[in-house]
Amino acid sequence: MPELLPFPAFRIPGLVVAERTFSVPLDHAAPGGERIEVFAREVRAPGGERRPWLVFLQGGPGFGSPRPTGSFGSGSVGGWVGRAVQDFRVLLLDQRGTARSTPVNRQTLPTRGDASRQADYLTHFRADSIVRDCELIRREVAGDEPWTVLGQSFGGFCATAYLSIAPEGLRRVLICGGLPSLDAHADDVYRAAYPRMIRKNAAYYARYPQDVEHVRQIAAYLATHDVTLPGGMLLTPEAFQSLGLMLGMSDGFERLHYRLEGALLTVGGERALADAFQEEAQHTLSFAGHPIYALLHEPCYAQGGKPTAWSAERVRAEFPEFSPARATSGDAPLLFTGETIHPWFFRTDPALRPLREAADLLAERTEWPALYDADVLAENRVPVAAAVYAEDLYVDAEHSSRTADHIRGLRRWITNEYEHDGLRSSGDAVFERLWRMADGEL
Structure with missing residues (x-):
């Protein structure tokens, strides 16, 4: 189990924020080996400490999670967080290697040794490792309760890997501009x-x-x-x-x-x-x-x-x-x-x-493990809703649609109303629609 090191909570307008650091294995296949830290912020409304969990997976790879500036402000989190905290405790995760998690950069990587050792180290920072971090963290903060995952862009890649690796940890999955091809080079x-x-x-x-x-x-x-x-x-x-x-x-x-x-x-x-x-x-x-x-x-x-x-x-x-x-x-x-x-x-x-x-x-490098399990996804039973942006510059809509066809029960919303940053730019509209779609209300 990861070690939980809570920090005191503080308040910003409309939100209570608690900072947490988790200790997780660098290599989940060797849980007794080296450990790294993953940082996250718990964001909730006052009085919302018993609400279910939603974990946000940021786009990238390599970017830390947005920093909350207030639930109804115009900061980088956007309007969706103000809507989400009405029903959830939101965990803004700095995926491994990013922001306040154990850093990966030109200052830290050379301490790993030569270029070969640096490259080997970096293989542990893809979506599969991020998903396994999430599962350890979920068990620590939520016990046996599954949680909702909101994945933006590369965060949607991670969410798709999550559906393949540990669907038992998921209550619902919401994906914004981030349905990957399952097999494209x-x-x-x-x-x-x-x-x-x-x-x-x-x-x-x-x-x-x-x-x-x-x-x-x-x-x-x-x-x-x-x-x-x-x-x-x-x-x-x-x-x-x-x-x-x-x-x-x-x-x-x-x-x-x-x-x-x-x-x-x-x-x-x-x-x-x-x-x-x-x-x-x-x-x-x-x-x-x-x-x-x-x-x-x-x-x-x-x-x-x-x-x-x-x-x-x-x-x-x-x-x-x-x-x-x-x-x-x-x-x-x-x-x-x-x-x-x-x-x-x-x-x-x-x-x-x-x-x-x-x-x-x-x-x-050629020794890369598979990130997605097509057979598991074909039998998926987790409610999933995905926004596919028809004019998306970064994620191909046709690739996303083929993946949507393959994931059992996935409900897709194809739209040209928004660009890749629709989750942020729409206020709470994209979040609200996907949540309702996943729950069968739309």
Whole structure:
């Protein structure tokens, strides 16, 4: 059983918050071996200490859980938490390796030893290990009672693995933009993703046609100048394209447009990149706060004995539309990329440079266990409801729909009303609908 180390509770508007740290095995197959810590915040309404549990699994991989700012505020948790605490105690889990859990980063990983040992250590930070952490924590806080799981994006991948590994721990499962393919290789994921990126770019430039030339000028500047951002990141044309990651969010078009509008200025008759733009680009592009995202994004799809082999980089070569030179040497618009990880990130980003060799070893690895059990899912008896966002930049709707067809009893909601961040941007609407669907009320 994990060790529970409770911290005193405190209050913020509308919520009571208690911080907890759990000690869990690094390797659940060796429970007597090394242990790591997993941090979580219990969030409840005043007087709600006897309500059933809901555990929130954040997207990523590699991001900590949202920090509550008040049940009805406009903070990162969004309006859903204010609705959830009316009926649940909510556990906001910092998945292993993230935020206040035992950290994984360029400072801690080298203490594991050489790159081979670092890579071996990182294999314990995928969805299957996260699910087994959840089960230990559930037994500690809820005893024999099953709980509700709410999975956003990669958290939905974890929830699907949960249905495969330990369905007995689940009362209901709610998935937002996170139904994974059960058997697709990373290559299949990216061959589906690049055409979606092309469509998002077309929609962006249709809204902001003035940005076509502006973006081309920025890319041309980067192609002819060596730019090091304030935090040490190298801003190459390809790194600049990665700003397209924000295009899959509800306010992403506007955020990108406003970020770009003052990027270039003229100083003494010469073009230069504005300091403000450089600072914002460093903040947006750096992996310092979430290196697991870069290290394990492709391995989170790995199973079946085939290496990922830097899939996004290889598949990108099949889509010449994304070549920066094509835009800067002609009249084609520069296309931004989305949720893709490339080996050159480990050269341009100082937070990743010391981890390049370990990342290469993960890309070559073939010994990945299966994450999903198709037979168990076909016989599923846990109520499940999933939102599939038809225009989702990050998770392919067709892949999600095929998985929904396979999970017995799953109720899906296909919508183009929301982008990938629908759980946050909708207030409590997406959460409320999925909960009612899972309980058979809608």
